[in-house]
Amino acid sequence: MIEMLSVDFMQRALIAALLVGTVAPMVGIFLVQRRLSLIGDGMGHVALAGVAVGLVTGAAPVLTALVAAVLAAVVIELLRAKGRTNGDVALAVIFYGGIAAGVVIISKSPDGTPANLMKYLFGSILTTQRGDLYVFAGLALVIAVTTWALRPRLFAVANDEEYARAVGLPVLPLNIVLAVLTATTVVVAMRVVGLLLISALMIVPNAASQLIARSFSGGLRWAIALGLVSSVGGVALSYPLNTPSGGTIVLLAVALFVVTAVVTGIAARAGSRRHAVAETHAHEHGVECGHQAVTHGDHVDYLHDGHLHAAHEGHYDEHGVHHDHEAPDTASSPDGSEPASAASRSTTGPTP
Numbered sequence: 001m002i003e004m005l006s007v008d009f010m011q012r013a014l015i016a017a018l019l020v021g022t023v024a025p026m027v028g029i030f031l032v033q034r035r036l037s038l039i040g041d042g043m044g045h046v047a048l049a050g051v052a053v054g055l056v057t058g059a060a061p062v063l064t065a066l067v068a069a070v071l072a073a074v075v076i077e078l079l080r081a082k083g084r085t086n087g088d089v090a091l092a093v094i095f096y097g098g099i100a101a102g103v104v105i106i107s108k109s110p111d112g113t114p115a116n117l118m119k120y121l122f123g124s125i126l127t128t129q130r131g132d133l134y135v136f137a138g139l140a141l142v143i144a145v146t147t148w149a150l151r152p153r154l155f156a157v158a159n160d161e162e163y164a165r166a167v168g169l170p171v172l173p174l175n176i177v178l179a180v181l182t183a184t185t186v187v188v189a190m191r192v193v194g195l196l197l198i199s200a201l202m203i204v205p206n207a208a209s210q211l212i213a214r215s216f217s218g219g220l221r222w223a224i225a226l227g228l229v230s231s232v233g234g235v236a237l238s239y240p241l242n243t244p245s246g247g248t249i250v251l252l253a254v255a256l257f258v259v260t261a262v263v264t265g266i267a268a269r270a271g272s273r274r275h276a277v278a279e280t281h282a283h284e285h286g287v288e289c290g291h292q293a294v295t296h297g298d299h300v301d302y303l304h305d306g307h308l309h310a311a312h313e314g315h316y317d318e319h320g321v322h323h324d325h326e327a328p329d330t331a332s333s334p335d336g337s338e339p340a341s342a343a344s345r346s347t348t349g350p351t352p
Contacts, residue, residue, distance in 0.1 A: 012133055013235050013245065019140040020189040020201065021231030025209075025223035026147045027185045028202030030178055032210070033158035039076075039179075040199030042091045043186040045098030046072035048195050051120045052105035061120070062135055066187045072098070073179035081172050121196050132191060139188045143181055154178055155216055192231065193246040200250045205230060208257040211264045226256055 031039055050068030054061035072094050147154070157164045157174045165171045182202075189198040209222035234249030241248065292303040 010235075010239060012130065014232060015133060016136055016192050017231040017235040017245075017249070018228065019136055020185075020192045021228040022224055023140045023143040023147070024185055024189055024198070024201045024231075025205045025227035026144060026220065027178070027181045029206045029209075029216075029220055029223055030154050030158045031182065032203060032206045033155065034178075037203045038199060039091060039182055040186055040202045041196070042076070042094045042098070043069045043073060043183045044190070044195035044198055045095050045102070047098070047183070047186050047190060048102035048120065049098045049105060051190075051195075052102040052109075056105055056109045062132065062187060062190075065120075065190065066139075066184065068098075069183035069186055070180050073183040074176055077172070077176045077179045081175070119194075120190050121194050136188050136191075139184055143184055143188070146177070147181060150174070150177065151220075193249050197246050197250050200253060201227060201230065204250070204253040204257050208253075208260040211260050226253070226260075230256060 028040070031037055047065040047069040050065035051061040053059070053068070054064035057064070076091060076094060153164075153169055153174055154177075156167075156169060157171050158178075161171055164174075185202065186195065186198050189201060193201050205226035206219070206223045208226050209219045213219035213222050230253035231249050234252045235245050237243070237252065238245040238248040294301045294303055
């Protein structure tokens with residue numbers, strides 16, 4: 001580890017991974033909400049054409065890719081908003097047109113081979129220069145600040161466009177902003193994980209976070225944490241393993257998703273076994289049921305044939321035999337009806 005941190009190109013690689021691992025999930029969470037998980041791939045294809053233009057003309061590939069991706073993002077949103085074609089068709093056109101244009105344009109470069117595109121297609125983080133790092137850091141800062149400032153509005157539009165429009169939110173401008181943020185994120189990440197793999201880093205950490213979190217803000221925090229672990233951890237692993245950093249990052253993200261899915265699945269099944277459902281009754285327990293009421297924590301159980309039963313979501317949970325719990329507040333009345341002190345309690349309180 002110390003040897004890795006002492007190498008200049010690994011220092012730059014880890015900083016670039018830190019930037020991408022932070023901003024990619026921040027934008028991706030809104031794409032997951034809108035069910036546009038593959039739009040990152042579409043933007044990547046268009047960015048490839050921009051890279052090819054930069055290589056042929058001698059301009060900075062990062063800037064030409066950014067211009068191409070942003071223009072495509074705006075066009076897609078305008079086409080979708082006008083209703084002249086649906087989002088899937090527009091995205092498909094961008095997919096194929098972008099990658100085809102990239103291959104054709106790069107053939108006109110002095111080298112005359114598409115091989116120059118490989119480091120952009122699959123990432124080449126170890127070739128990141130200090131100047132690239134400055135550009136990536138500036139773009140990442142813009143993405144993070146914009147996303148954080150607009151997150152309530154972006155969430156509202158992603159969750160329900162019609163409602164957002166009804167309450168007066170500028171839906172089309174917000175959708176265009178999200179599309180531009182997506183395009184910019186793709187360009188920032190193209191040297192880290194590659195244009196063909198960036199969508200995974202935007203989507204997979206968010207897919208894993210949805211299995212853990214119980215709110216949007218919690219999901220965003222978990223997604224960023226998982227994105228950082230995937231990106232920085234993938235770069236760190238690629239050094240001793242001598243593997244491509246982009247593929248290693250994505251495989252680590254997928255592995256984290258699988259582990260999260262397995263652990264949360266086991267936890268859910270274990271939680272479902274924490275309470276046993278009592279046998280079916282012909283009646284409902286309550287004030288007039290004739291069974292003794294027993295205080296149990298923050299709710300009331302009813303003593304039925306030596307067992308304690310509590311109402312829970314349309315059925316009765318088995319809470320053990322009577323001697324395992326605290327004694328009832330009062331004895332039943334001589335006629336078998338529930339005493340007043342217990343009758344005054346709720347019969348549908350939460351179970352522990």
